[in-house]
Amino acid sequence: MSASRRSGATDELGPDEPERDGADLLAALLDGMDAALCAFDADGIVTHWNREAERILGWSAAEAVGRRGFSGWAVRSADADEVEARLMAAMRAPGRQVHEFALLTKDGGRVLVRTQSSAVRGPDGKPAGLYCAFSEVHTQIDLERSIALSEALFEDAAWGVVLVDADLRPAVVNVHAARALGSSRTALLGRPLGDLISQGVEELESALAHVLAEGAPPAPAELWVTVRLPEGDARRCWRSGFVRLASPLTEEPVPLGVGWLFQDVTEAKQTEQEAAQLRFRANQLHRASRAAAECEDPAEAATIHLDFALAGFADHALIDLVVGDEQADGGADGERTGPVRLARAAATPSGAPGPSLLVPRTTLPVRYLEGHPALQCVERTGSVRAGASGRDATRAREWAEARQWPEGTVHALCAVLRSRARTLGVVTFLRGPSRTQFERVDATYAESVAARIAGTLDLARVLER
Numbered sequence: 410m411s412a413s414r415r416s417g418a419t420d421e422l423g424p425d426e427p428e429r430d431g432a433d434l435l436a437a438l439l440d441g442m443d444a445a446l447c448a449f450d451a452d453g454i455v456t457h458w459n460r461e462a463e464r465i466l467g468w469s470a471a472e473a474v475g476r477r478g479f480s481g482w483a484v485r486s487a488d489a490d491e492v493e494a495r496l497m498a499a500m501r502a503p504g505r506q507v508h509e510f511a512l513l514t515k516d517g518g519r520v521l522v523r524t525q526s527s528a529v530r531g532p533d534g535k536p537a538g539l540y541c542a543f544s545e546v547h548t549q550i551d552l553e554r555s556i557a558l559s560e561a562l563f564e565d566a567a568w569g570v571v572l573v574d575a576d577l578r579p580a581v582v583n584v585h586a587a588r589a590l591g592s593s594r595t596a597l598l599g600r601p602l603g604d605l606i607s608q609g610v611e612e613l614e615s616a617l618a619h620v621l622a623e624g625a626p627p628a629p630a631e632l633w634v635t636v637r638l639p640e641g642d643a644r645r646c647w648r649s650g651f652v653r654l655a656s657p658l659t660e661e662p663v664p665l666g667v668g669w670l671f672q673d674v675t676e677a678k679q680t681e682q683e684a685a686q687l688r689f690r691a692n693q694l695h696r697a698s699r700a701a702a703e704c705e706d707p708a709e710a711a712t713i714h715l716d717f718a719l720a721g722f723a724d725h726a727l728i729d730l731v732v733g734d735e736q737a738d739g740g741a742d743g744e745r746t747g748p749v750r751l752a753r754a755a756a757t758p759s760g761a762p763g764p765s766l767l768v769p770r771t772t773l774p775v776r777y778l779e780g781h782p783a784l785q786c787v788e789r790t791g792s793v794r795a796g797a798s799g800r801d802a803t804r805a806r807e808w809a810e811a812r813q814w815p816e817g818t819v820h821a822l823c824a825v826l827r828s829r830a831r832t833l834g835v836v837t838f839l840r841g842p843s844r845t846q847f848e849r850v851d852a853t854y855a856e857s858v859a860a861r862i863a864g865t866l867d868l869a870r871v872l873e874r
Contacts, residue, residue, distance in 0.1 A: 445522075448529070450538040453478045453497060457540070465522070465545060467515030483512050485519075499526035500539045509546060521546040568672040569647075572654070575666055577602060577617050589645070589673060591638035607642060609634030613649075620651040620667045631674065646678045647671040683850070686721075690854050693717045694861070701865060710865040712755050712765035715836070718858040719757065722851070723822075723838035725815050726765065728755040728862065729783055730826075730834035732774055749787045750774035751834060754866075759815035775813055782812070786823035786835045792852040793823045805842070814839055822847040824859035828867035836862055 439446055439459040445466075448457035458473040466483060476482060478496065480489035492510050499506040505527045511519045524543040531537035569586030571579050579597045587594045590605050603610050613632055620626070629650045635642050654665040697717035701710035715726050729751035753768045753775055777784055782795040795812075797805040797819040809818040820840040826833040836859050840847070847855075 444542045444544055446540065446542050447473065448538060448540040449478070449496065449500075451500070451536060453493065456538065462543075465514075465520060465543075466512055472515075479512065485511070485513060496524075496526060496539065496541065499541075500528045500536045502528070512543075568670055571669045571671075573617055573667045573669055575621065575664055577614050580666060586671070589636070589647075589671075591636060605637060607635045607637055616649070616651060617667050617669065620653050621664055624653050625651050631678070632671075644675070645673060646675045648674045689721065693720060694857060698861065701861075707865045708754075708767055711862045712767060714858060714861045714865065715755065715757070715765045718838075718854075722854065724841045724844070725757045725759060725818070725839040727753065727757075727814075727837040727839070728765075728826075728834065729775060729837070730754045730866070731787065731832060749784050751777060751783055751787070754834065777813060778811065782821055782823045783835045783837055786825050787832055790825050790827065790832060792825070792856060794847050794852065795821045795823075796846050817841045820844065820846045822851060822855050824852070824855040826859050826863040826866065828860075828863040831867070833863050833866050835859075 439457060442459060442461060445462035445464075446457065446459045447455055447462055450456050455474050455476050455478075458468070458470040460470075462473070463469055468483065473483075478489070478493045480486075480493060484492050488510065495506075495508050495510070499508075505525055507523065507525050509521065509523050511521050514520055522543040523546050524541050526539055526541045528536045529538045529540060564584060566583060566585055569589050570581075570583040571586045572581040574580045578599050578601060580599075582590075582594045582597045584594065587597060590597060592605070597605070602614060606613065609632055613634065616626070616630060616632070629648050631646055631648050633644065633646050635644050649669060649671040651670075652668040654668055656665055694717070697714045700717070701713045704710040704713060711728065715728065719726055732750040732752045751774055755765050755767050757763065757765050782793045786793045797808040805819050806816060809816060812818075812821070814821065814837075818839045819842050822838045823835050824838075825835055836855070838847070838851075838855055
């Protein structure tokens, strides 16, 4: 008799003894519950005691049923009055009452439990007894903590959390992750990652598949991705951690998916890259100055500055000099006396990589159309950036050809060559489609290179005189 006492003419929780089959069904139901359950009649006598109660306290149903309350066996003597008062008060109170107190196990140990007690009323509406469900507090607290942690991760976490199923599709997404992916939490569920990320999705899916097969990597990974946002594609760097999820309800671990946690570190990584880039460029300028100092020909020194500047910065470079001093400095009244004319002085090979080459001295100007970026650079005495609009290859080729630049050029940056308040010409840096467009920080670097080139060219003019 594991769940209840079945002897006697009347049932303590009701006026009539239930049928045998009904008692057996009730016993089976109580024994199948995950929570410990006991019941008391109106006099506080234990009438039911299920198997979970046996497991937690060690007292069998035969030992528990028929005892009055917990005093003398399941609680300490010092606590007996308080515990009994709480239990009996639940019989008279409306609704469910929750309490925490310590019970004794059969072997003398103490277990802190949380109880939920509620009165059982007879046909006349008067209390006929009460039932008491209880569980170990540490188990309940562990469950509550797990639930609280899950809710906090999916509501208040400052990093993205995505649960990806075995098909590598989002199954659960928190608020931060939905914001980073540019959609709502529900709209992301079940969608392929390729719909959300245009570049870098292969690396991400490979990492997720590896975690499913082999387990989590030892350290977080930094993934560069391009996210499809409503306002346009955005490049992001996410520091990502992964954990493999398996069902705790089976003996053999059944993979449920992967927990993907990520934090946006784009700004920090860009700052690191910019700092490294500035250090590299400063080092290039220093190396160029040392190499140029060993050249006897100042014009050759100018090409050395150009070659060192190209490394990691541009694909091609040109040096065009103003034809005639009157065009460079204006007439007697300080104003320009005619249109700007530029003649090629040096250029990098356009068909194959190699050092910059000096062009034989000539006064024949390059046939630049009106409004050419190099001409604008001289007229404004400042840097000018230009680029081919759109991604059409044919239009980009026509754009470069019209400006007398090598095929494949899509981005240009012109910096004026000035020395001792005189405009000597312009240096043009060119990039192909594999590189990004020139930024303001690039213009600053180009101006530094132009100043060094202008200094050496001005020295060459002085020596010629």
